Amino acid sequence: MKTVIFDLDGTIFLGKTAIPGAREKIEELRSNGVRTLFLTNAGTRTRKGVKEKLAKMGFEINEPEIYTGAYSLARYLAGNHPGKKAYVVGETGLVEELENAGIKIAREDSDIVAASLDRRFTYKKLAMAQRLLLHGAVLVATNYDYTFPVEGGVRPGAGSIVAAIEAASGKKAISIGKPGTYGFELMQRERGIKREETMFVGDRIDTDIAFARNCGIRCALVLTGVSKNKDIKKIKPDYVFDSIADFTLP
Ligand SMILES: [Mg+2]
Incomplete structure:
Protein backbone atom coordinates (compact mmCIF):
# COMPACT_ATOMS: atom_id res chain seq x y z
CA MET A 1 0.00 0.00 0.00
CA LYS A 2 1.53 3.27 -1.12
CA THR A 3 -1.42 5.60 -0.62
CA VAL A 4 -4.07 5.89 2.07
CA ILE A 5 -7.10 8.07 1.37
CA PHE A 6 -8.94 9.27 4.44
CA ASP A 7 -12.45 10.60 4.73
CA LEU A 8 -12.56 13.72 6.92
CA ASP A 9 -15.62 14.16 9.16
CA GLY A 10 -16.06 11.24 11.55
CA THR A 11 -12.68 9.83 10.50
CA ILE A 12 -9.96 12.38 11.34
CA PHE A 13 -12.15 14.91 13.13
CA LEU A 14 -15.63 15.23 14.60
CA GLY A 15 -17.24 18.62 14.21
CA LYS A 16 -14.45 20.95 15.29
CA THR A 17 -12.34 18.46 17.24
CA ALA A 18 -9.54 16.22 15.97
CA ILE A 19 -9.96 12.51 16.70
CA PRO A 20 -7.30 11.71 19.35
CA GLY A 21 -4.22 10.26 17.66
CA ALA A 22 -5.27 11.22 14.11
CA ARG A 23 -2.52 13.74 13.57
CA GLU A 24 0.14 11.36 14.90
CA LYS A 25 -1.16 8.53 12.69
CA ILE A 26 -0.98 10.69 9.56
CA GLU A 27 2.56 11.78 10.47
CA GLU A 28 3.57 8.16 11.15
CA LEU A 29 2.30 7.02 7.74
CA ARG A 30 4.06 9.87 5.97
CA SER A 31 7.35 9.21 7.74
CA ASN A 32 7.06 5.60 6.54
CA GLY A 33 6.80 6.85 2.95
CA VAL A 34 3.03 6.37 2.60
CA ARG A 35 1.19 9.11 0.74
CA THR A 36 -1.91 10.44 2.50
CA LEU A 37 -4.83 12.01 0.63
CA PHE A 38 -8.21 13.23 1.87
CA LEU A 39 -11.60 12.87 0.23
CA THR A 40 -14.78 14.47 1.56
CA ASN A 41 -18.22 14.89 0.04
CA ALA A 42 -18.58 18.29 1.67
CA GLY A 43 -19.44 20.99 -0.84
CA THR A 44 -19.46 24.16 1.26
CA ARG A 45 -15.73 24.88 1.49
CA THR A 46 -12.87 25.33 -0.96
CA ARG A 47 -9.72 23.23 -0.62
CA LYS A 48 -8.11 26.29 0.94
CA GLY A 49 -10.99 26.58 3.42
CA VAL A 50 -10.65 22.92 4.42
CA LYS A 51 -6.88 23.29 4.79
CA GLU A 52 -7.45 26.23 7.15
CA LYS A 53 -10.09 24.33 9.14
CA LEU A 54 -7.68 21.39 9.48
CA ALA A 55 -4.81 23.68 10.48
CA LYS A 56 -6.88 25.00 13.40
CA MET A 57 -7.12 21.41 14.67
CA GLY A 58 -3.36 20.91 14.31
CA PHE A 59 -3.27 19.06 10.95
CA GLU A 60 -0.66 20.09 8.40
CA ILE A 61 -2.31 19.11 5.13
CA ASN A 62 -1.68 20.81 1.79
CA GLU A 63 -4.40 21.92 -0.62
CA PRO A 64 -3.45 19.47 -3.42
CA GLU A 65 -3.99 16.58 -0.97
CA ILE A 66 -7.57 17.65 -0.25
CA TYR A 67 -10.43 16.57 -2.52
CA THR A 68 -13.80 18.07 -1.62
CA GLY A 69 -17.21 17.78 -3.24
CA ALA A 70 -16.87 21.38 -4.38
CA TYR A 71 -13.45 20.84 -5.99
CA SER A 72 -14.49 17.57 -7.66
CA LEU A 73 -17.67 19.13 -9.07
CA ALA A 74 -15.65 22.06 -10.43
CA ARG A 75 -13.21 19.67 -12.17
CA TYR A 76 -16.13 17.63 -13.53
CA LEU A 77 -17.81 20.69 -15.03
CA ALA A 78 -14.53 22.08 -16.42
CA GLY A 79 -13.94 18.71 -18.13
CA ASN A 80 -17.45 17.90 -19.32
CA ILE A 176 -20.06 13.60 -8.02
CA GLY A 177 -19.47 12.49 -4.42
CA LYS A 178 -18.99 9.13 -2.72
CA PRO A 179 -20.24 6.39 -3.20
CA GLY A 180 -19.70 7.47 -6.83
CA THR A 181 -16.19 6.91 -8.19
CA TYR A 182 -15.48 10.32 -9.73
CA GLY A 183 -13.31 11.54 -6.83
CA PHE A 184 -11.09 8.47 -7.16
CA GLU A 185 -10.80 8.87 -10.94
CA LEU A 186 -9.78 12.48 -10.39
CA MET A 187 -7.08 11.41 -7.91
CA GLN A 188 -5.85 8.77 -10.34
CA ARG A 189 -5.46 11.45 -13.03
CA GLU A 190 -4.10 14.26 -10.86
CA ARG A 191 -2.08 12.32 -8.28
CA GLY A 192 -1.12 9.23 -10.26
CA ILE A 193 -2.37 6.79 -7.62
CA LYS A 194 -2.92 3.12 -8.47
CA ARG A 195 -5.94 1.05 -7.47
CA GLU A 196 -3.98 -1.94 -6.13
CA GLU A 197 -1.70 0.27 -4.01
CA THR A 198 -4.44 2.38 -2.44
CA MET A 199 -6.52 1.95 0.66
CA PHE A 200 -9.54 3.99 1.80
CA VAL A 201 -10.49 4.73 5.40
CA GLY A 202 -13.90 6.15 6.34
CA ASP A 203 -16.70 6.14 8.91
CA ARG A 204 -19.82 5.54 6.77
CA ILE A 205 -20.72 2.23 5.21
CA ASP A 206 -23.27 3.66 2.73
CA THR A 207 -20.87 6.26 1.32
CA ASP A 208 -17.26 5.43 2.26
CA ILE A 209 -17.20 1.64 2.21
CA ALA A 210 -19.57 1.54 -0.79
CA PHE A 211 -17.24 4.00 -2.54
CA ALA A 212 -14.19 1.79 -1.96
CA ARG A 213 -16.13 -1.23 -3.24
CA ASN A 214 -17.24 0.70 -6.35
CA CYS A 215 -13.61 1.77 -6.98
CA GLY A 216 -12.27 -1.74 -6.35
CA ILE A 217 -9.89 -0.63 -3.60
CA ARG A 218 -9.30 -2.04 -0.12
CA CYS A 219 -10.95 -0.26 2.75
CA ALA A 220 -11.21 0.09 6.50
CA LEU A 221 -14.13 1.29 8.59
CA VAL A 222 -13.43 3.38 11.68
CA LEU A 223 -16.06 3.45 14.42
CA THR A 224 -15.62 7.09 15.45
CA GLY A 225 -18.35 8.46 13.18
CA VAL A 226 -21.69 7.39 11.72
CA SER A 227 -21.50 3.58 11.26
CA LYS A 228 -21.08 1.03 14.04
CA ASN A 229 -20.24 -2.69 14.08
CA LYS A 230 -23.96 -3.62 14.05
CA ASP A 231 -24.42 -1.67 10.79
CA ILE A 232 -22.07 -3.98 8.87
CA LYS A 233 -24.43 -6.05 6.73
CA LYS A 234 -24.31 -6.43 2.96
CA ILE A 235 -21.49 -3.97 2.28
CA LYS A 236 -18.48 -5.13 4.28
CA PRO A 237 -15.17 -3.36 4.95
CA ASP A 238 -11.93 -5.35 4.74
CA TYR A 239 -10.87 -4.11 8.17
CA VAL A 240 -12.55 -2.43 11.14
CA PHE A 241 -10.74 -0.20 13.64
CA ASP A 242 -12.14 1.50 16.73
CA SER A 243 -10.40 4.68 15.62
CA ILE A 244 -7.86 6.01 13.12
CA ALA A 245 -5.40 5.88 16.05
CA ASP A 246 -5.54 2.05 15.81
CA PHE A 247 -5.21 1.93 12.03
CA THR A 248 -2.36 -0.18 10.63
CA LEU A 249 -1.54 -1.06 7.05
CA PRO A 250 -2.07 -4.73 6.12
MG1 LIG B 1 -17.30 10.85 7.29
Missing part, protein backbone atom coordinates in the same frame (compact mmCIF):
# COMPACT_ATOMS: atom_id res chain seq x y z
CA HIS A 81 -19.13 21.28 -19.81
CA PRO A 82 -16.32 23.73 -20.63
CA GLY A 83 -17.38 27.33 -21.23
CA LYS A 84 -20.91 26.74 -19.85
CA LYS A 85 -22.66 28.87 -17.25
CA ALA A 86 -23.81 27.53 -13.91
CA TYR A 87 -26.51 28.59 -11.49
CA VAL A 88 -25.37 27.63 -7.99
CA VAL A 89 -27.64 26.42 -5.22
CA GLY A 90 -24.86 26.26 -2.68
CA GLU A 91 -22.52 28.27 -0.51
CA THR A 92 -19.56 30.56 -1.25
CA GLY A 93 -17.01 27.70 -1.15
CA LEU A 94 -18.72 26.03 -4.12
CA VAL A 95 -19.01 29.30 -6.05
CA GLU A 96 -15.29 29.95 -5.49
CA GLU A 97 -14.18 26.49 -6.62
CA LEU A 98 -16.30 26.73 -9.77
CA GLU A 99 -14.82 30.15 -10.55
CA ASN A 100 -11.31 28.76 -9.93
CA ALA A 101 -12.06 26.14 -12.59
CA GLY A 102 -13.22 28.77 -15.10
CA ILE A 103 -16.97 28.10 -14.80
CA LYS A 104 -19.05 31.24 -15.20
CA ILE A 105 -21.62 31.82 -12.48
CA ALA A 106 -24.94 33.09 -13.81
CA ARG A 107 -28.68 33.05 -13.22
CA GLU A 108 -31.31 33.33 -15.99
CA ASP A 109 -29.37 31.84 -18.91
CA SER A 110 -27.47 29.06 -17.13
CA ASP A 111 -26.84 25.69 -18.81
CA ILE A 112 -26.11 23.95 -15.52
CA VAL A 113 -27.68 23.88 -12.07
CA ALA A 114 -24.95 23.04 -9.54
CA ALA A 115 -26.44 21.98 -6.20
CA SER A 116 -25.01 21.26 -2.78
CA LEU A 117 -25.64 22.04 0.86
CA ASP A 118 -27.01 25.59 1.04
CA ARG A 119 -27.92 26.83 4.49
CA ARG A 120 -29.66 29.79 2.87
CA PHE A 121 -31.79 27.64 0.56
CA THR A 122 -35.11 29.33 -0.26
CA TYR A 123 -38.29 28.73 -2.28
CA LYS A 124 -37.03 31.39 -4.68
CA LYS A 125 -33.81 29.47 -5.35
CA LEU A 126 -35.79 26.26 -5.82
CA ALA A 127 -38.08 28.01 -8.32
CA MET A 128 -35.08 29.38 -10.27
CA ALA A 129 -33.44 25.96 -10.41
CA GLN A 130 -36.74 24.42 -11.53
CA ARG A 131 -37.17 26.98 -14.32
CA LEU A 132 -33.65 26.46 -15.67
CA LEU A 133 -34.00 22.67 -15.56
CA LEU A 134 -37.39 22.74 -17.31
CA HIS A 135 -35.67 24.78 -20.03
CA GLY A 136 -33.00 22.15 -20.57
CA ALA A 137 -30.28 22.83 -18.00
CA VAL A 138 -28.30 19.89 -16.56
CA LEU A 139 -28.52 19.12 -12.83
CA VAL A 140 -25.25 18.24 -11.07
CA ALA A 141 -24.65 17.81 -7.34
CA THR A 142 -21.64 17.57 -5.05
CA ASN A 143 -23.18 14.68 -3.14
CA TYR A 144 -26.33 12.89 -2.12
CA ASP A 145 -26.03 12.70 1.65
CA TYR A 146 -29.55 13.40 2.96
CA THR A 147 -28.24 14.27 6.40
CA PHE A 148 -24.98 15.08 8.12
CA PRO A 149 -24.11 14.42 11.75
CA VAL A 150 -23.81 17.18 14.34
CA GLU A 151 -23.40 16.94 18.07
CA GLY A 152 -26.56 15.34 19.40
CA GLY A 153 -28.29 14.62 16.09
CA VAL A 154 -28.44 15.27 12.36
CA ARG A 155 -29.18 18.18 10.03
CA PRO A 156 -30.46 18.20 6.44
CA GLY A 157 -27.57 17.60 4.04
CA ALA A 158 -26.94 18.43 0.39
CA GLY A 159 -29.02 15.41 -0.66
CA SER A 160 -32.16 16.85 0.90
CA ILE A 161 -31.78 20.00 -1.21
CA VAL A 162 -30.92 18.02 -4.34
CA ALA A 163 -34.03 15.87 -3.75
CA ALA A 164 -36.22 18.99 -3.59
CA ILE A 165 -34.79 20.24 -6.91
CA GLU A 166 -35.27 16.80 -8.49
CA ALA A 167 -38.87 16.67 -7.30
CA ALA A 168 -39.64 20.15 -8.62
CA SER A 169 -38.00 19.58 -12.02
CA GLY A 170 -38.52 15.88 -12.66
CA LYS A 171 -34.80 15.63 -13.47
CA LYS A 172 -32.26 13.33 -11.88
CA ALA A 173 -28.98 14.81 -10.64
CA ILE A 174 -25.53 13.59 -11.60
CA SER A 175 -23.84 13.27 -8.21
Whole structure:
Protein backbone atom coordinates (compact mmCIF):
# COMPACT_ATOMS: atom_id res chain seq x y z
CA MET A 1 0.00 0.00 0.00
CA LYS A 2 1.53 3.27 -1.12
CA THR A 3 -1.42 5.60 -0.62
CA VAL A 4 -4.07 5.89 2.07
CA ILE A 5 -7.10 8.07 1.37
CA PHE A 6 -8.94 9.27 4.44
CA ASP A 7 -12.45 10.60 4.73
CA LEU A 8 -12.56 13.72 6.92
CA ASP A 9 -15.62 14.16 9.16
CA GLY A 10 -16.06 11.24 11.55
CA THR A 11 -12.68 9.83 10.50
CA ILE A 12 -9.96 12.38 11.34
CA PHE A 13 -12.15 14.91 13.13
CA LEU A 14 -15.63 15.23 14.60
CA GLY A 15 -17.24 18.62 14.21
CA LYS A 16 -14.45 20.95 15.29
CA THR A 17 -12.34 18.46 17.24
CA ALA A 18 -9.54 16.22 15.97
CA ILE A 19 -9.96 12.51 16.70
CA PRO A 20 -7.30 11.71 19.35
CA GLY A 21 -4.22 10.26 17.66
CA ALA A 22 -5.27 11.22 14.11
CA ARG A 23 -2.52 13.74 13.57
CA GLU A 24 0.14 11.36 14.90
CA LYS A 25 -1.16 8.53 12.69
CA ILE A 26 -0.98 10.69 9.56
CA GLU A 27 2.56 11.78 10.47
CA GLU A 28 3.57 8.16 11.15
CA LEU A 29 2.30 7.02 7.74
CA ARG A 30 4.06 9.87 5.97
CA SER A 31 7.35 9.21 7.74
CA ASN A 32 7.06 5.60 6.54
CA GLY A 33 6.80 6.85 2.95
CA VAL A 34 3.03 6.37 2.60
CA ARG A 35 1.19 9.11 0.74
CA THR A 36 -1.91 10.44 2.50
CA LEU A 37 -4.83 12.01 0.63
CA PHE A 38 -8.21 13.23 1.87
CA LEU A 39 -11.60 12.87 0.23
CA THR A 40 -14.78 14.47 1.56
CA ASN A 41 -18.22 14.89 0.04
CA ALA A 42 -18.58 18.29 1.67
CA GLY A 43 -19.44 20.99 -0.84
CA THR A 44 -19.46 24.16 1.26
CA ARG A 45 -15.73 24.88 1.49
CA THR A 46 -12.87 25.33 -0.96
CA ARG A 47 -9.72 23.23 -0.62
CA LYS A 48 -8.11 26.29 0.94
CA GLY A 49 -10.99 26.58 3.42
CA VAL A 50 -10.65 22.92 4.42
CA LYS A 51 -6.88 23.29 4.79
CA GLU A 52 -7.45 26.23 7.15
CA LYS A 53 -10.09 24.33 9.14
CA LEU A 54 -7.68 21.39 9.48
CA ALA A 55 -4.81 23.68 10.48
CA LYS A 56 -6.88 25.00 13.40
CA MET A 57 -7.12 21.41 14.67
CA GLY A 58 -3.36 20.91 14.31
CA PHE A 59 -3.27 19.06 10.95
CA GLU A 60 -0.66 20.09 8.40
CA ILE A 61 -2.31 19.11 5.13
CA ASN A 62 -1.68 20.81 1.79
CA GLU A 63 -4.40 21.92 -0.62
CA PRO A 64 -3.45 19.47 -3.42
CA GLU A 65 -3.99 16.58 -0.97
CA ILE A 66 -7.57 17.65 -0.25
CA TYR A 67 -10.43 16.57 -2.52
CA THR A 68 -13.80 18.07 -1.62
CA GLY A 69 -17.21 17.78 -3.24
CA ALA A 70 -16.87 21.38 -4.38
CA TYR A 71 -13.45 20.84 -5.99
CA SER A 72 -14.49 17.57 -7.66
CA LEU A 73 -17.67 19.13 -9.07
CA ALA A 74 -15.65 22.06 -10.43
CA ARG A 75 -13.21 19.67 -12.17
CA TYR A 76 -16.13 17.63 -13.53
CA LEU A 77 -17.81 20.69 -15.03
CA ALA A 78 -14.53 22.08 -16.42
CA GLY A 79 -13.94 18.71 -18.13
CA ASN A 80 -17.45 17.90 -19.32
CA HIS A 81 -19.13 21.28 -19.81
CA PRO A 82 -16.32 23.73 -20.63
CA GLY A 83 -17.38 27.33 -21.23
CA LYS A 84 -20.91 26.74 -19.85
CA LYS A 85 -22.66 28.87 -17.25
CA ALA A 86 -23.81 27.53 -13.91
CA TYR A 87 -26.51 28.59 -11.49
CA VAL A 88 -25.37 27.63 -7.99
CA VAL A 89 -27.64 26.42 -5.22
CA GLY A 90 -24.86 26.26 -2.68
CA GLU A 91 -22.52 28.27 -0.51
CA THR A 92 -19.56 30.56 -1.25
CA GLY A 93 -17.01 27.70 -1.15
CA LEU A 94 -18.72 26.03 -4.12
CA VAL A 95 -19.01 29.30 -6.05
CA GLU A 96 -15.29 29.95 -5.49
CA GLU A 97 -14.18 26.49 -6.62
CA LEU A 98 -16.30 26.73 -9.77
CA GLU A 99 -14.82 30.15 -10.55
CA ASN A 100 -11.31 28.76 -9.93
CA ALA A 101 -12.06 26.14 -12.59
CA GLY A 102 -13.22 28.77 -15.10
CA ILE A 103 -16.97 28.10 -14.80
CA LYS A 104 -19.05 31.24 -15.20
CA ILE A 105 -21.62 31.82 -12.48
CA ALA A 106 -24.94 33.09 -13.81
CA ARG A 107 -28.68 33.05 -13.22
CA GLU A 108 -31.31 33.33 -15.99
CA ASP A 109 -29.37 31.84 -18.91
CA SER A 110 -27.47 29.06 -17.13
CA ASP A 111 -26.84 25.69 -18.81
CA ILE A 112 -26.11 23.95 -15.52
CA VAL A 113 -27.68 23.88 -12.07
CA ALA A 114 -24.95 23.04 -9.54
CA ALA A 115 -26.44 21.98 -6.20
CA SER A 116 -25.01 21.26 -2.78
CA LEU A 117 -25.64 22.04 0.86
CA ASP A 118 -27.01 25.59 1.04
CA ARG A 119 -27.92 26.83 4.49
CA ARG A 120 -29.66 29.79 2.87
CA PHE A 121 -31.79 27.64 0.56
CA THR A 122 -35.11 29.33 -0.26
CA TYR A 123 -38.29 28.73 -2.28
CA LYS A 124 -37.03 31.39 -4.68
CA LYS A 125 -33.81 29.47 -5.35
CA LEU A 126 -35.79 26.26 -5.82
CA ALA A 127 -38.08 28.01 -8.32
CA MET A 128 -35.08 29.38 -10.27
CA ALA A 129 -33.44 25.96 -10.41
CA GLN A 130 -36.74 24.42 -11.53
CA ARG A 131 -37.17 26.98 -14.32
CA LEU A 132 -33.65 26.46 -15.67
CA LEU A 133 -34.00 22.67 -15.56
CA LEU A 134 -37.39 22.74 -17.31
CA HIS A 135 -35.67 24.78 -20.03
CA GLY A 136 -33.00 22.15 -20.57
CA ALA A 137 -30.28 22.83 -18.00
CA VAL A 138 -28.30 19.89 -16.56
CA LEU A 139 -28.52 19.12 -12.83
CA VAL A 140 -25.25 18.24 -11.07
CA ALA A 141 -24.65 17.81 -7.34
CA THR A 142 -21.64 17.57 -5.05
CA ASN A 143 -23.18 14.68 -3.14
CA TYR A 144 -26.33 12.89 -2.12
CA ASP A 145 -26.03 12.70 1.65
CA TYR A 146 -29.55 13.40 2.96
CA THR A 147 -28.24 14.27 6.40
CA PHE A 148 -24.98 15.08 8.12
CA PRO A 149 -24.11 14.42 11.75
CA VAL A 150 -23.81 17.18 14.34
CA GLU A 151 -23.40 16.94 18.07
CA GLY A 152 -26.56 15.34 19.40
CA GLY A 153 -28.29 14.62 16.09
CA VAL A 154 -28.44 15.27 12.36
CA ARG A 155 -29.18 18.18 10.03
CA PRO A 156 -30.46 18.20 6.44
CA GLY A 157 -27.57 17.60 4.04
CA ALA A 158 -26.94 18.43 0.39
CA GLY A 159 -29.02 15.41 -0.66
CA SER A 160 -32.16 16.85 0.90
CA ILE A 161 -31.78 20.00 -1.21
CA VAL A 162 -30.92 18.02 -4.34
CA ALA A 163 -34.03 15.87 -3.75
CA ALA A 164 -36.22 18.99 -3.59
CA ILE A 165 -34.79 20.24 -6.91
CA GLU A 166 -35.27 16.80 -8.49
CA ALA A 167 -38.87 16.67 -7.30
CA ALA A 168 -39.64 20.15 -8.62
CA SER A 169 -38.00 19.58 -12.02
CA GLY A 170 -38.52 15.88 -12.66
CA LYS A 171 -34.80 15.63 -13.47
CA LYS A 172 -32.26 13.33 -11.88
CA ALA A 173 -28.98 14.81 -10.64
CA ILE A 174 -25.53 13.59 -11.60
CA SER A 175 -23.84 13.27 -8.21
CA ILE A 176 -20.06 13.60 -8.02
CA GLY A 177 -19.47 12.49 -4.42
CA LYS A 178 -18.99 9.13 -2.72
CA PRO A 179 -20.24 6.39 -3.20
CA GLY A 180 -19.70 7.47 -6.83
CA THR A 181 -16.19 6.91 -8.19
CA TYR A 182 -15.48 10.32 -9.73
CA GLY A 183 -13.31 11.54 -6.83
CA PHE A 184 -11.09 8.47 -7.16
CA GLU A 185 -10.80 8.87 -10.94
CA LEU A 186 -9.78 12.48 -10.39
CA MET A 187 -7.08 11.41 -7.91
CA GLN A 188 -5.85 8.77 -10.34
CA ARG A 189 -5.46 11.45 -13.03
CA GLU A 190 -4.10 14.26 -10.86
CA ARG A 191 -2.08 12.32 -8.28
CA GLY A 192 -1.12 9.23 -10.26
CA ILE A 193 -2.37 6.79 -7.62
CA LYS A 194 -2.92 3.12 -8.47
CA ARG A 195 -5.94 1.05 -7.47
CA GLU A 196 -3.98 -1.94 -6.13
CA GLU A 197 -1.70 0.27 -4.01
CA THR A 198 -4.44 2.38 -2.44
CA MET A 199 -6.52 1.95 0.66
CA PHE A 200 -9.54 3.99 1.80
CA VAL A 201 -10.49 4.73 5.40
CA GLY A 202 -13.90 6.15 6.34
CA ASP A 203 -16.70 6.14 8.91
CA ARG A 204 -19.82 5.54 6.77
CA ILE A 205 -20.72 2.23 5.21
CA ASP A 206 -23.27 3.66 2.73
CA THR A 207 -20.87 6.26 1.32
CA ASP A 208 -17.26 5.43 2.26
CA ILE A 209 -17.20 1.64 2.21
CA ALA A 210 -19.57 1.54 -0.79
CA PHE A 211 -17.24 4.00 -2.54
CA ALA A 212 -14.19 1.79 -1.96
CA ARG A 213 -16.13 -1.23 -3.24
CA ASN A 214 -17.24 0.70 -6.35
CA CYS A 215 -13.61 1.77 -6.98
CA GLY A 216 -12.27 -1.74 -6.35
CA ILE A 217 -9.89 -0.63 -3.60
CA ARG A 218 -9.30 -2.04 -0.12
CA CYS A 219 -10.95 -0.26 2.75
CA ALA A 220 -11.21 0.09 6.50
CA LEU A 221 -14.13 1.29 8.59
CA VAL A 222 -13.43 3.38 11.68
CA LEU A 223 -16.06 3.45 14.42
CA THR A 224 -15.62 7.09 15.45
CA GLY A 225 -18.35 8.46 13.18
CA VAL A 226 -21.69 7.39 11.72
CA SER A 227 -21.50 3.58 11.26
CA LYS A 228 -21.08 1.03 14.04
CA ASN A 229 -20.24 -2.69 14.08
CA LYS A 230 -23.96 -3.62 14.05
CA ASP A 231 -24.42 -1.67 10.79
CA ILE A 232 -22.07 -3.98 8.87
CA LYS A 233 -24.43 -6.05 6.73
CA LYS A 234 -24.31 -6.43 2.96
CA ILE A 235 -21.49 -3.97 2.28
CA LYS A 236 -18.48 -5.13 4.28
CA PRO A 237 -15.17 -3.36 4.95
CA ASP A 238 -11.93 -5.35 4.74
CA TYR A 239 -10.87 -4.11 8.17
CA VAL A 240 -12.55 -2.43 11.14
CA PHE A 241 -10.74 -0.20 13.64
CA ASP A 242 -12.14 1.50 16.73
CA SER A 243 -10.40 4.68 15.62
CA ILE A 244 -7.86 6.01 13.12
CA ALA A 245 -5.40 5.88 16.05
CA ASP A 246 -5.54 2.05 15.81
CA PHE A 247 -5.21 1.93 12.03
CA THR A 248 -2.36 -0.18 10.63
CA LEU A 249 -1.54 -1.06 7.05
CA PRO A 250 -2.07 -4.73 6.12
MG1 LIG B 1 -17.30 10.85 7.29
